[in-house]
Amino acid sequence: MPSLKEIYDRLYNAFGPQNWWPGETPFEVLVGAILVQNTAWANVEKAIRNLREEGLMCPKRLYRLKDAELEELIRPCGYYRIKARRLKNVLRYLLKRHDGSLEQMFRLPIDQLRRELLEINGIGPETADSIILYAGNLPTFVVDAYTHRIFSRHGWVDPEADYHTLKEFFESQLEPDAALYNEYHALLVRLGKDYCKKRPRCQACPLEIYLPDGQPYDAWLE
DNA sequence: GACCAGGCACATC
């Protein structure tokens, strides 16, 4: 396979900078990381807009909001009841442990912060890493369904590989560079959305991954 | 109408 750096360069040359995360502030990124779980971003935008318009993009105010009201505001992004609970769980941690200060939270060593986030009910590995990388601008690689799908369909990783294995796969071959990790993950999502859907649809290319000019993506990367 | 989307927790065997 091509080196991870080369794959990155080719993706960057093809798609350009993705300007992630699409959130105004670190706190919005944190909120978005919960709301986007297994959900299309377009739906999350509506929920975030609702919170913003109500002036609720603030840890304390959001935490004090009644569950029923929070649920109603985030309803457009789906799983709204469980996500309301998960949001409250993170907010409780943020307020009690860090006095509501993200800045303070991100002063923790990355590994420790990651462990603490993973103890929160509703925060799994991808959400924890997304918060650390995209809200904290700290170098931890974010793995998601697209990452797994793209790399396993190419035969570059074991299809059975779990989150931690994929994360190590990237971090062991790339410098710990937050800007690089940020752009890399965003580019993989872009590639996945455009060319690597969940269910393969085209017989001509076993990978079902194509570039805008119709050339198979796998050939393009060789 | 079926399928999909930037997961995660929990029940059951």
Added chain:
DNA sequence: GATGTGCATGGT
């Protein structure tokens, strides 16, 4: 330890 299921809206 592995496998299955609930959570839910909105776009294609």
